[in-house]
Amino acid sequence: xxxxxxxxxxxxxxxxxxxxxxxxxxxxxxxxxxxxxxxxxxxxxxxxxxxxxxxxxxxxxxxxxxxxxxxxxxxxxxxxxxxxxxxxxxxxxxxxxxxxxxxxxxxxxxxxxxxxxxxxxxxxxxxxxxxxxxxxxxxxxxxxxxxxxxxxxxxxxxxxxxxxxxxxxxxxxxxxxxxxxxxxxxxxxxxxxxxxxxxxxxxxxxxxxxxxxxxxxxxxxxxxxxxxxxxxxxxxxxx
Amino acid sequence: xxxxxxxxxxxxxxxxxxxxxxxxxxxxxxxxxxxxxxxxxxxxxxxxxxxxxxxxxxxxxxxxxxxxxxxxxxxxxxxxxxxxxxxxxxxxxxxxxxxxxxxxxxxxxxxxxxxxxxxxxxxxxxxxxxxxxxxxxxxxxxxxxxxxxxxxxxxxxxxxxxxxxxxxxxxxxxxxxxxxxxxxxxxxxxxxxxxxxxxxxxxxxxxxxxxxxxxxxxxxxxxxxxxxxxxxxxxxxxxxxxxxxxxxxxxxxxxxxxxxxxxxxxxxxxxxxxxxxxxxxxxxxxxxxxxxxxxxxxxxxxxxxxxxxxxxxxxxxxxxxxxx
Numbered sequence: 001x002x003x004x005x006x007x008x009x010x011x012x013x014x015x016x017x018x019x020x021x022x023x024x025x026x027x028x029x030x031x032x033x034x035x036x037x038x039x040x041x042x043x044x045x046x047x048x049x050x051x052x053x054x055x056x057x058x059x060x061x062x063x064x065x066x067x068x069x070x071x072x073x074x075x076x077x078x079x080x081x082x083x084x085x086x087x088x089x090x091x092x093x094x095x096x097x098x099x100x101x102x103x104x105x106x107x108x109x110x111x112x113x114x115x116x117x118x119x120x121x122x123x124x125x126x127x128x129x130x131x132x133x134x135x136x137x138x139x140x141x142x143x144x145x146x147x148x149x150x151x152x153x154x155x156x157x158x159x160x161x162x163x164x165x166x167x168x169x170x171x172x173x174x175x176x177x178x179x180x181x182x183x184x185x186x187x188x189x190x191x192x193x194x195x196x197x198x199x200x201x202x203x204x205x206x207x208x209x210x211x212x213x214x215x216x217x218x219x220x221x222x223x224x225x226x227x228x229x230x231x232x233x234x235x236x237x238x239x
Numbered sequence: 240x241x242x243x244x245x246x247x248x249x250x251x252x253x254x255x256x257x258x259x260x261x262x263x264x265x266x267x268x269x270x271x272x273x274x275x276x277x278x279x280x281x282x283x284x285x286x287x288x289x290x291x292x293x294x295x296x297x298x299x300x301x302x303x304x305x306x307x308x309x310x311x312x313x314x315x316x317x318x319x320x321x322x323x324x325x326x327x328x329x330x331x332x333x334x335x336x337x338x339x340x341x342x343x344x345x346x347x348x349x350x351x352x353x354x355x356x357x358x359x360x361x362x363x364x365x366x367x368x369x370x371x372x373x374x375x376x377x378x379x380x381x382x383x384x385x386x387x388x389x390x391x392x393x394x395x396x397x398x399x400x401x402x403x404x405x406x407x408x409x410x411x412x413x414x415x416x417x418x419x420x421x422x423x424x425x426x427x428x429x430x431x432x433x434x435x436x437x438x439x440x441x442x443x444x445x446x447x448x449x450x451x452x453x454x455x456x457x458x459x460x461x462x463x464x465x466x467x468x469x470x471x472x473x474x475x476x477x478x479x480x481x482x483x484x485x486x487x488x489x490x491x492x493x494x495x496x497x498x499x500x501x502x503x504x505x506x507x508x509x510x511x512x513x514x515x516x517x518x519x520x521x522x523x524x525x526x527x528x529x530x531x532x533x534x535x536x537x538x539x540x541x542x543x544x545x546x547x548x549x550x551x552x553x554x555x556x557x558x559x560x561x562x563x
Binding site: 003006007010013014017018077078079080081082084085086087088089 | 292295296297317318320321323325327329331332333334335336340344345347348349350392
């Protein structure tokens, strides 16, 4: 059996051995559900647009919350020594943990599919429901969440303390989310750079239903860079 | 099933490890042939855990060579790790996993073949006596059982080399004996390197003892040899011949000149007029010369008894810190 998969499976199951998965998923779905149904019932407006504009902000918080314990906890209890002396590479460990966290995100997103169903059912029969932005939106959310998980995993590898890992992860995600919000105030060139490094800007592109390679390259590079940094951090000399 | 390749199980040459300015290992050299149970002794901070962590590829080393069965750790740590079972210090465990889940996970990561996995897990469970707690969370187990879980994961893949960092620390005396017997039994098939604080443990379990201090090897011998030591104490009691009293100071000076004697203390005696000394010797056994000295001085030798240094004394002498 593939060793990366073994690590991923163990960490995924570990989420459900502790309250973390239930709390994170529960609160995530509660908040999203409230925002979704408030537009549906209060505004009388059946659309996924509100959902896709709010979900990225939620992942700024929930991404680091999911990843905070992955490495810091192992450093604290010392199990990291056991794990890293197994005949596997550090990168397999990092990738396995990343995939475990992504598994939680995917489970969370699966629970939001009923919203899509209800919106499509509520759409009047004469205006066909446009699946493009919804599919794009979900692809975008998975990519955006993956980027935040990579940032959060890196933060988790820096410390023994889960709370510190969460705060650092939050700061990183916050930066990559909000960095383009001041772009309009900047000169055009700097503005373009800020937009390029913003997670949300690329999400906006994909959520419109256009999956462009430039956006994919951006997400994959950001994820790869932070997974490599995490691996470096694991290799760090310890006393 | 032991591999018969010529390379020793462990071969360490001029191993150095620095943490910043601090030199934890300052040129360590030793080699362990296959099949030996080696005890690794030394005071806290001597470099025991550092050496074990380097052997398992957890810590990089600054200079020197570390080979496990001929494989240089720095070149291919994973190839070496496949041959090694490791119980880290304090035996960290995933508290929220069941013993069964945990051992299955370790077997999967170690890529034990599917058709052999169940057998090998069952064998490790049986050897470590974990049948009763197989379906319990590790976090609920007593320290003794946790230690067995740590050992079970280390022997699961039938390693050629077992590295155990303080396998009995924190256990009660009964548990210590159980774990010790288990280690002895495992040692029939496997090379074992274990560190310990308890000298009797090394004495009873190990065939060979390495003592390290300040990052250097200071002793490498069988426990029997180390327990004899090359130093010790001799109790000497002298009585005057007829009424002439013994000149204590003159006698002490004479004895001090004997080859091998390094220190003399006067001892209390219960018969007035007698003199007793506790003589400390090193390297050379001075008993014959002491006898002759007393006889030549026209005195009566009442008692001459040697007390050999114990392993504790040898250990303390070898690892004594130089007072600054």
